[in-house]
Amino acid sequence: MAKKILTVDDSASIRQMVGFTLKSAGYELGEAVDGNSGLRLAQSARFDLVLTDQNMPGMDGLTMIRALRKTAGYASTPILMLTTESSDQMKAQGRAAGATGWLVKPFDPQKLLDVVKRLVG
Template sequence: MTKTIMTIDDSPSVRQMMMMTLRSAGFSVMEAVDGEDALQKLAATKVDAVFTDQNMPRLDGLGFIKKFRATPGAVGVPVVFLSTESRDDLKAAARAAGATGWLTKPFDQEKLLDVVRKVVRA
């Protein structure tokens, strides 16, 4: 069964790179342009993991995680930050909100796939 990954990023080029990387490895990909867009899409669809940027319009990554974790659909879904941010205080806040892990952009495609496979057990 194909695993579905949600990518949340306001950068079209980052979303495209993630989509190409994940699809080439056999994953199904859903995209969202910010946290609000993601919450709307996730209300109707179950995914196996979420990768979110931090700095986005309307709802940032930390705000997304807090709202997503408050929904029944979030149970058991890993959420990984994929951001240029790497501050320890932000990482701690993300963990406290329910983030599973953290990757720093720019990302290495193989490292991204390793993390995806680990969090979805694929």
């Protein structure tokens, strides 16, 4: 059975690129445009991995991660940040919020696949 991945990003082009990359590798995908809709989608369906941006309108990525970690079934689900933010301080905040890993945009599709495969197979 294909692993399900939730991608949360306000950029349609990023969602499209991530979607193409992951679907081509056989993963199922759910998409959300911001943290609020991402959280609602994660609460209504079970995902094996969550991939989120940081800077989004409404609820940002770190806030969504904190909320997800309190949601049933997501305490140990891998959550990757895919964002333009690359400072050590922001990465530390991500780890403290519960992020499993961090990828910087623009992303290398093969690196994304390698990380996803390592986390969920």
